[in-house]
Amino acid sequence: MKKIQIISDINKKSRQIKSQLLKKLHNNKIIKSNTVIVIGGDGFMLQTLKKNQKSKKNFYGINSGNYGFLMNKFSSKTIIKNLSKANVISISPLQMIVKNNKNQIRKYLAINEVSILRQSRQAASLSINYGSKQIIKKLVSDGVLVSTPAGSTAYNLSVHGPILSLNSKKLSISPISPFRPRRWKGKIVSDKSKIVIKNLNPNKRPISAVADNIEVRNAKNVIVKTNQKISFNLLYDKNKSLQKKIKIEQLRRETS
Numbered sequence: 001m002k003k004i005q006i007i008s009d010i011n012k013k014s015r016q017i018k019s020q021l022l023k024k025l026h027n028n029k030i031i032k033s034n035t036v037i038v039i040g041g042d043g044f045m046l047q048t049l050k051k052n053q054k055s056k057k058n059f060y061g062i063n064s065g066n067y068g069f070l071m072n073k074f075s076s077k078t079i080i081k082n083l084s085k086a087n088v089i090s091i092s093p094l095q096m097i098v099k100n101n102k103n104q105i106r107k108y109l110a111i112n113e114v115s116i117l118r119q120s121r122q123a124a125s126l127s128i129n130y131g132s133k134q135i136i137k138k139l140v141s142d143g144v145l146v147s148t149p150a151g152s153t154a155y156n157l158s159v160h161g162p163i164l165s166l167n168s169k170k171l172s173i174s175p176i177s178p179f180r181p182r183r184w185k186g187k188i189v190s191d192k193s194k195i196v197i198k199n200l201n202p203n204k205r206p207i208s209a210v211a212d213n214i215e216v217r218n219a220k221n222v223i224v225k226t227n228q229k230i231s232f233n234l235l236y237d238k239n240k241s242l243q244k245k246i247k248i249e250q251l252r253r254e255t256s
Contacts, residue, residue: 008041013064030063041065060235086235095227096211101218108211112151117205130193142177153249
């Protein structure tokens with residue numbers, strides 16, 4: 001059986017978990033060899049997935065960060081059982097294509113969201129289209145988010161965007177502190193949509209485009225669409241699936 005791959009963050013807690021895990025795995029051969037164990041926080045998981053976007057392996061995250069929404073809780077007593085019985089879920093990322101003020105094109109993947117953010121004291125002035133339809137002619141705001149279902153409980157939820165079910169086949173477009181129109185709440189669109197966000201005043205009101213945590217400054221036009229050719233297989237402990245985590249967040253929001 002091939003050796004299981006372990007990718008760990010460098011912080012103390014991650015190294016401690018890795019040490020305990022190696023001892024457990026040494027005497028067990030029941031874990032499938034196509035599993036990659038990722039020890040860290042959500043950010044480290046996102047970084048790891050993007051580096052391994054061509055991999056067909058399953059990624060099992062162990063949380064050593066703060067929130068760890070994409071991760072599993074580590075238990076030395078049950079880790080072997082959890083790994084052997086984990087459920088798999090596949091998610092596709094967003095493709096962000098940015099043209100900057102020098103007409104250079106930059107492309108990055110986003111698993112959670114693409115954020116369009118004002119780059120100066122001036123509010124952003126944006127138009128948003130999807131397909132042949134115009135969502136909004138002029139949005140004056142701090143920015144706007146395009147979120148996947150997996151990312152809908154992250155930054156998107158913080159700006160009062162909707163929580164999306166994993167099987168909804170939808171994307172959320174949510175404004176950040178909208179000034180005009182002041183009460184625009186955003187829109188839910190199909191994940192097959194090509195969303196085009198244009199900076200209406202790039203000289204006076206510069207913006208940056210961010211794919212999860214990778215930033216492109218001085219963006220003029222941003223295209224966001226789901227990359228259906230790429231899918232990441234994430235493993236979750238039985239009865240603690242990503243879908244269940246999303247539902248818990250939805251209930252927590254509704255009752256808070």
